[in-house]
Amino acid sequence: MTETRNQSIWKNFIHLIRQIRLPVLFLASAFLLNLGKAAIELTIPEKIAGLADLEFTAVNSPVVKTAVSICLTLFALALAEFVGGLVSTYITYIAKARIHRNFQAAASRKVFSLTAAEAEARDPKEFISRITTDTGFVSDFLIDLLVIEIPRLYFITSTLVKVSRMGNGSLLLGFILIIPVIVLGALWSGRVTYKSQTRLQNSIARLTARLAEKVEHVEIIKAYNKTEDEIADGDGFIDEMKAAQKKTTMAAAFNQLIANILYAVPTLIIMTAGAILLLGGDITTAQFIAYFGLGATYQKYIADHLTLWVLGKKAQGATLRISEILTLNEDSGGEQKAGRPDDLRFEHVSFSRGGTKTLSDVSFTVKNGSKFAIVGGSGAGKSTLLNLIEQFYRPEQGRITLGGVDIREFEISSYRNLFSYLPQNAPGFDGTVRDFLCYGSGTPHSDEELNKFLKEVDMLEAVELNGGLDYEVGPGASKLSGGQRQRLAVARMLLAGTKMVLADEATSALDYEGSGRIAALIDRYAAGKTRIIVAHDLSTVQDADTILVLNKGRVMGCGSHEELKNCCPEYRSLLSAGEGAKQ
């Protein structure tokens, strides 16, 4: 079981790496520099030992010249190590930043390409932490593995070979004995760090998510006088984070202690083993110096090698979480280009959402060029019908066809290009009024044209009062009223070119007069084109060629206003409810 899990982690990790472009040149340069640095670090102790081996006789003797030459070489090596180290740190930093960026881009591309059903099944905040945090863990591990680990292993094994060649088993034993000390210390410290970091990250994520949700809807908190309760609730989250921070600080202090022990104990082991042999005359002073010099760097490399373990632990969970996202279903379609609008047919379509049947055996035809209205009570499945037409979701049973072709056969972007879609509540993004209007429009629009549409939706005056098309609408277009947003969204839809119109309660936030004017505007611009309109206000769709009446996901009636008035009780009750509401 564990083996399968580990295999799948490596499989996922390799799969993940194959999703991104690696900065090969930077990685190769950093790798070679690190290898060179390790090679220099292997040479320096021997050079120093060479100095100790010299026997000085006279000031001008060749021995002095040799000593000077060794010193110059040592200086050059130290300088090369220093400069190489700086350059390699810089290049590694760039390579890591690029890998991180590429992981983020791949994860972000995937998140935006998911089917609506896959995206809906997850908390959007989860996607954010995958893209921002988890990608960082995977990048750290990857860099350490690709660029630093092999030079590290090269130094460790070369040192063991060099020490074994010194011809004394006790020296080698000293080097081998320090391995378990460092391994145990680093594993312990790694585990403590991992636990405290994970706890801190989780509590930061919880606090961030809570703040994001509550601050966005602060008016509900105020309206229901829940400010004090929310503050008290929030204090709980803050205290939780404080406790996590305390643990992290304690872990850092503990790590410092372990680091000191990891330095002192191996040094003592190496020094004692070497000193005993030196005093016993079993090794020369030069050998002792070479041995001790190698030992100092060796213990640092072993300890660093174990950071790979800690990074791997952090990357393990992150890899699984990102891989899970990368294997989710993408929004994809068939091969066939969708050329032109045509008759749209629902054939015995059923669909469930969140485990509940939302549509049951729904069949109807929208004639090309007709005005088709969908009416029904709250939760009847009206928006779901538009979502299925847009292929945000796929029917569980039955099929939807356009011109007799199953819509799944169409290449998705050419298919969606056939529609102008006005979603419920007319959402918008941060940016200017111009950005709002031009979003999704394939062609550029002049200010004159934009102003013309603003005038059509009775927004020109309000926009000009606020500084015109460059007025910033705020995050989620929050600086606009619901009705203003809806008017702008209608202008955006009309600007995008009236193809087949899908409008989900385009006028729900408008008053009676405004609602009628906007409905008439859509009819005027889209005359002769297919209009599928979800409406609460039945007066705006009574002239529709066909009206579909839905109730709890079932078709109750389908026909003209007059036909339904005569033979569909559900339609009659919707009509009288609507009239009652207006009085």
Ligand SMILES: Nc1ncnc2c1ncn2[C@@H]1O[C@H](COP(=O)(O)OP(=O)(O)OP(=O)(O)O)[C@@H](O)[C@H]1O
């Ligand atoms: N994200 C979701 N997850 C689970 N169920 C959902 C989701 N969105 C909608 N539903 C359910 O699907 C059913 C149909 O919803 P839909 O939005 O299509 O209704 P509607 O007729 O457009 O309603 P309204 O007029 O209130 O907007 C409802 O029972 C609703 O609870």
